[in-house]
Amino acid sequence: MADERQSQDHIDRARAQWAKQLPDLDTGPMAVLGRIYRLSRLVTPSIEATFASFNLDRGEFDVIGTLLRSGPPHRLTPTELYRSLMIASGSLTHRLGRLEKAGLIKRVPSDHDGRSLAVQLTDEGMGRAEAAFRLDMAKEAGAIAGFDPEKKAQLADLLRDLNLAVEAHLSRQEAAEPTED
Numbered sequence: 001m002a003d004e005r006q007s008q009d010h011i012d013r014a015r016a017q018w019a020k021q022l023p024d025l026d027t028g029p030m031a032v033l034g035r036i037y038r039l040s041r042l043v044t045p046s047i048e049a050t051f052a053s054f055n056l057d058r059g060e061f062d063v064i065g066t067l068l069r070s071g072p073p074h075r076l077t078p079t080e081l082y083r084s085l086m087i088a089s090g091s092l093t094h095r096l097g098r099l100e101k102a103g104l105i106k107r108v109p110s111d112h113d114g115r116s117l118a119v120q121l122t123d124e125g126m127g128r129a130e131a132a133f134r135l136d137m138a139k140e141a142g143a144i145a146g147f148d149p150e151k152k153a154q155l156a157d158l159l160r161d162l163n164l165a166v167e168a169h170l171s172r173q174e175a176a177e178p179t180e181d
Contacts (some may be wrong), residue, residue, distance in 0.1 A: 011035050032162065046139055054132040055102070059087075064097050064104055064129040067121045073141060075120040077110055 082092040104125035107117040
């Protein structure tokens with residue numbers, strides 16, 4: 001019994017409890033999505049502490065990281081940014097204001113539309129984004145270092161497939177929803 005208890009994780013125990021309370025309900029989705037959610041919650045404090053050590057919150061890092069990974073000239077329109085980040089435009093406006101005040105981004109005339117401004121990383125923003133991301137990746141690598149490399153690759157492939165399936169499901173669901181006139 002002790003060996004069985006040690007090989008069970010939090011999700012196994014929660015599913016067993018639910019099975020007693022609602023024996024007719026399939027809690028299979030918890031075995032996948034519940035574990036993903038729990039893993040995310042376990043590593044989030046370390047990720048947030050890493051970014052905080054660079055005077056950034058996670059949302060601010062997401063903005064400057066997106067600009068950095070977009071490649072030279074590290075410039076995107078606000079629309080490209082908020083679509084990439086999957087956030088509301090109001091949230092982005094607030095983040096951009098803080099980042100501009102900190103000297104990590106600047107607003108420059110858009111290449112596509114002279115009436116609007118694009119967001120571009122400053123040299124300070126590039127340096128901070130790169131340093132924060134390098135440290136974050138080192139910490140995340142440490143967190144999963146004890147996991148078998150072959151299984152890690154398999155899991156990455158499976159999670160990609162799951163991500164694509166969930167995105168396709170949500171897209172179909174969104175397309176099927178009636179629009180309000």
